[in-house]
Amino acid sequence: MNNKDLIKNLTDNLEPTQKLPSALFLSLKWLSITVLCLFVFAVIAGLRKDIDMMAYNHYFIFETLLGLIASLIAGYLSFCFMRPDFKLTNISYVLACASIGIWLYLISYYLIEIDFNLSLIAKEFINIEQLCSIEVFAFSIIPITYLFSILQKGAVIQKMKAGFLGVLSVASLSSITSRYTCSSDMPSHILAQHFLEVFIIGFIGILLAKKILKW
Amino acid sequence: MARSQQGDKQAYTQLLTSLQSILQEYLYKRIFDPSSVDDVLQNILIAVDKAKATYTPSKPFYPWLYAIAQYKVIDYIRQQERKIAKETEFEPISETFCAPETNKETEEAFELIHLALEKLPEKKRNIVTLLKIEGYSIEEVAEKTGISIANVKVTAHRAYKDMRLTIEKLDKKYD
Secondary structure (H helix, E strand, C coil): CCHHHHHHHHHHCCCCCCCCCCHHHHHHHHHHHHHHHHHHHHHHHCCCCCHHHHCCCHHHHHHHHHHHHHHHHHHHHHHHCCCCCCCCCHHHHHHHHHHHHHHHHHHHHHHHHCCCCHHHHHHHHCCHHHCHHHHHHHHHHHHHHHHHHHHCCCCCCCHHHHHHHHHHHHHHHHHHHHHHHCCCCCHHHHHHHHHHHHHHHHHHHHHHHHHHCCC | CHHHHCCCHHHHHHHHHHHHHHHHHHHHHHCCCHHHHHHHHHHHHHHHHHCHHHCCCCCCHHHHHHHHHHHHHHHHHHHHHHHHHHCCCCCCHHHHHHCHHHHHHHHHHHHHHHHHHHCCCHHHHHHHHHHHHCCCCHHHHHHHHCCCHHHHHHHHHHHHHHHHHHHHHHHHHHC
C-alpha cells in the first residue's frame, strides 16, 4: 500500500474523536473506583476485630494517609504518561521520588523496629499460617486490570515508568487495605507480608506494561 | 489536528499529506536504509491516527508528533536488531560441497549410476530417464510411452533392481 492509499484509508474512517480527559480527572476516577472495590474486598475478607481501637492509633492512621498519598501521586503520574509528549519535569521527578520515598520510609521504619534482623523477615515470608501477601496480590488484580484498561486508551511511550508507577499505586492501596484485614501488628510480619509486596507488585507492573501497553 | 479531532476529513487529509514530507526529512536523518523509510513513515501515520485522542489542542503539535515519530523509529531499530540477532550465520556450505573428498565420492557415485543406466535394456533405461532424470510423474511417463501405469511401475521397479545389482558388481570391481 502506498502512502496516498494509506492516507485515504485513514481519512475515510475518520470520526469525531473524544479527547482524552486530564490525568488528574482520570486518576481521581480510578482512585475512587479502586478504593470502593478494595473496601468491598476488605469487608468480604473480614475486617480485623480491633478496627475500632486502631482508629485511635495515630501511627496506623498516619501510615494509611501516607499510603493514600503515595497511591494518588503514583496513579496521577502514570496517567500523565498516556500522552506521548509528556516528559518528566523536575516537579514530576520529585513527585515520583516522593511516592517511592514514602514506601521506602515505611519499610525502613519497620526495619529499624526489628533492628535490621533479616532472618525475622525471612521467617515471616514462609509463615504459612498468615499469608497476607496472597491477599495483597489478590486485592490488586481487579484494580490493575482497570488501570491498564484506562492506560491502553492513551498512547503510552514510556511504558515501564507508567507501568511501575501505576501498579505501585494499586499495590500501595492493596497493602494498606490488607492492614485493615490482618490482626498482626508484628513489624516483621508487616514488612514481609504487607509492605515488601508493594515493590514486588511494582516490578511485575513493569513486565506487564511492556507487554500490554504496546501500540 | 484540532479540526481532525472534530471529524473534519478534509483537514485530516491535508494534515497527513503535509506530515509526509516533514516526516520523510526526519526519517532520512535517522534511518540508514532508505528502502525502510516509507514503511516507518506509514507506521508513524497509523500511530498518529491511533493516538489522535491524546493530542491537546492548547499544546504545541510538533512535540507531540515527534514523540510518536521517535517512538516508532526506536521500535523499528529494535525490530531490526532482533531480526539480526535471530538470523543464524550463513554456514560456509561451499566448503562442504567443494571439499575434494566429498566431490570425489559424488563423482564416483554419478559414474556408477551412469554406467548402470547404460547397461539397462532400452525400454527400462527410457523409463528410468523419464522418471528420475527428466522428472516426469508415472502417469505422464505412461502417457508418453504408451504403456499402462501398472506396467511403468513394474518396469521401473525391475530397472532399479538391475541397476542396484550392476552398481554392486562395479563397486566390488573398483575396490
